[in-house]
Amino acid sequence: MSDTRDRRIGFDNERYLEEQSAAILQRVERFGDRLYLEFGGKLLFDYHAARVLPGYDPNVKIRLLKRLLDSIEIVFCVSARDVARGRIRGDFGMTYDTATLRTLDDLKDHGLPVTAVSLNRFSEEPAAVQLKNKIERRGTRVYTQGDIRGYPTDVDRIVSDDGYGKNPYIETRKPIVVITGAGPGSGKMATALSQMYHDHRAGRSSGFAKFETFPIWDLPIDHPVNVAYEAATADIGDFNLVDPFHLTAHGQTAINYNRDVENFPILRAILERILGSGGRVPCYRSPTEMGVNRASSGIIDDAAVCEAARQEVLRRSFRYRWEYAIGAERRETVERIDALVHRLGLQPTDRAVVQPARDAARRAEAAGKGHQGMFCGAAIALDDHTMITGRNSPLLHSASATMLNAVKHLAGIPDSIDLLPSAVIHNLARLKREVMGLAGESLDVEEVLVALAISATGNPAAEAGLQALPTLRGTEMHMTHIPTQGDLVGLRRLGINITTDAELTPGGYYLR
Numbered sequence: 001m002s003d004t005r006d007r008r009i010g011f012d013n014e015r016y017l018e019e020q021s022a023a024i025l026q027r028v029e030r031f032g033d034r035l036y037l038e039f040g041g042k043l044l045f046d047y048h049a050a051r052v053l054p055g056y057d058p059n060v061k062i063r064l065l066k067r068l069l070d071s072i073e074i075v076f077c078v079s080a081r082d083v084a085r086g087r088i089r090g091d092f093g094m095t096y097d098t099a100t101l102r103t104l105d106d107l108k109d110h111g112l113p114v115t116a117v118s119l120n121r122f123s124e125e126p127a128a129v130q131l132k133n134k135i136e137r138r139g140t141r142v143y144t145q146g147d148i149r150g151y152p153t154d155v156d157r158i159v160s161d162d163g164y165g166k167n168p169y170i171e172t173r174k175p176i177v178v179i180t181g182a183g184p185g186s187g188k189m190a191t192a193l194s195q196m197y198h199d200h201r202a203g204r205s206s207g208f209a210k211f212e213t214f215p216i217w218d219l220p221i222d223h224p225v226n227v228a229y230e231a232a233t234a235d236i237g238d239f240n241l242v243d244p245f246h247l248t249a250h251g252q253t254a255i256n257y258n259r260d261v262e263n264f265p266i267l268r269a270i271l272e273r274i275l276g277s278g279g280r281v282p283c284y285r286s287p288t289e290m291g292v293n294r295a296s297s298g299i300i301d302d303a304a305v306c307e308a309a310r311q312e313v314l315r316r317s318f319r320y321r322w323e324y325a326i327g328a329e330r331r332e333t334v335e336r337i338d339a340l341v342h343r344l345g346l347q348p349t350d351r352a353v354v355q356p357a358r359d360a361a362r363r364a365e366a367a368g369k370g371h372q373g374m375f376c377g378a379a380i381a382l383d384d385h386t387m388i389t390g391r392n393s394p395l396l397h398s399a400s401a402t403m404l405n406a407v408k409h410l411a412g413i414p415d416s417i418d419l420l421p422s423a424v425i426h427n428l429a430r431l432k433r434e435v436m437g438l439a440g441e442s443l444d445v446e447e448v449l450v451a452l453a454i455s456a457t458g459n460p461a462a463e464a465g466l467q468a469l470p471t472l473r474g475t476e477m478h479m480t481h482i483p484t485q486g487d488l489v490g491l492r493r494l495g496i497n498i499t500t501d502a503e504l505t506p507g508g509y510y511l512r
Helices: 013-031 047-052 059-067 080-084 096-109 126-137 188-201 226-230 244-250 258-277 302-325 333-344 354-367 400-412 421-436 446-455 460-472 486-493
Strands: 036-038 070-077 114-120 141-145 176-181 206-211 240-243 256-257 375-383 386-389 476-481 495-502
Touching: 013 036, 013 059, 013 206, 036 188, 036 240, 047 302, 059 258, 070 080, 070 096, 070 188, 070 206, 070 302, 080 114, 080 126, 080 258, 080 354, 096 114, 096 126, 114 188, 114 226, 141 188, 176 188, 188 240, 188 258, 226 302, 226 486, 240 258, 244 258, 256 258, 302 333, 302 446, 354 386, 354 400, 354 476, 354 495, 375 400, 386 400, 386 476, 400 446, 400 476, 400 486, 421 446, 446 460, 486 495
Parallel strands: 036 176, 036 206, 070 114, 070 176, 114 141, 476 495
Antiparallel strands: 240 256, 375 386, 375 476
16 A cells, blocks of 8 residues: 555535534524534644545635634633643644734634633733733733632532632623634633533523544544544544443444543533533533534545545654654654554555655665765655655755755756756855854755745746745655754645654764
8 A cells, every 4th residue: 555646535625514514503503592612623724634534625614614604703712831831833833822823813814803812721820921911912802711629520619609600701792602722721621611601600591512523423433534533642642432422322333532531421510510400401411412523424535535544644653753763752652653553554665755765865875885974865756656756965955855856857857957056055055064153064955945946036947946846735755864943844834744764863964
């Protein structure tokens, strides 16, 4: 098995949007006045979903909200503790406070302004206070909520004036209040339940539902898409299981994940206490029943989706090993992902770019015998099924060489023509060595992109290469060695999916 580059479409966004919007509106009718809808996962730029469901629009949730625009408003949650400790969002490569400000701007640009921000677990942390000030000065209301003693097990305290009652009530007007956040642990559910408590104390009818894409409850537990969710959350130890509450209540097999199932008895107790035993609205009987996920309705080519999900599991496997090699991940995470790879019967070389990259490194080593330094290889698979490779040199990183080789192929430029004049490369190397005092002279991807843009002003070949760069978005690359930050930034901006064998480069990235 290998990852082909024909980009088979496996997901129909329009069909999904029809089903999903109808399911949300039906849930609103169940609760009367207001539905607090917790949006899990990424509201914008959901590239995990786009990778495992080929054809999925990474911003389809924005399109969904726009369909419901007249009925919704948005409350955005962020944990003050995450802000205080400088937690990083891996998908954006930025801290939670910066990611929060960016998301607020992105939503506004899409015509979906945020009604309020809920800064949760707040205890006057200086970084959180600064974020609060920034948001308020942009014209958005900020509410702060502290910790509740005994949360989440002391139901009597939680559902009382000493618990949810101490939280401020966030004023909203629309029937659907979308509660989203900066990431896991941002306090979305607690915010929704606090709102419900205040509503029911005031005689208003409201309810709660969850919107999460993964795992997909009505796909088998071993379906590669659901396994890919386990791979994506291997670092926090999430795993899928059959929802026992749903099986008992409905006689139907449904897939959920461990934390939702484990927390459901407490959540149900809280909901029952808020709604009252004789309330007009029946309480949920299973965590799956809380959800409104209709993602399976958009799958139109299961084979394409399965293969894409298998490839995502392999990407995650390489990613976790890379993070383990640099000390950022635990051994237990690597063991979990290894088990998932084995469960799907995969090998590392089932990712098609892996072996060509390793072969390129071996060729570099053979060509450089007698020289000191590391011999690195990279490979990229293009949409026309061409496999392009490159290796490092005293002037270029292997990723840089591969990227340049790829755009030359795409632009139809012969190998004999240089995209970057040798004088430009040498002058940049000299700048790094003599002016900036850097040990490594060879150019990373980010540096090469800048050089290519500058060269394009007077070099037709460079201009053709520059125009070919957008074609690289969504392609797959593998490297044998740990990439530098400049490589990572450049490849991320090009939209290339990168994996690596994470071999260390103690002697330096470049050939000496």
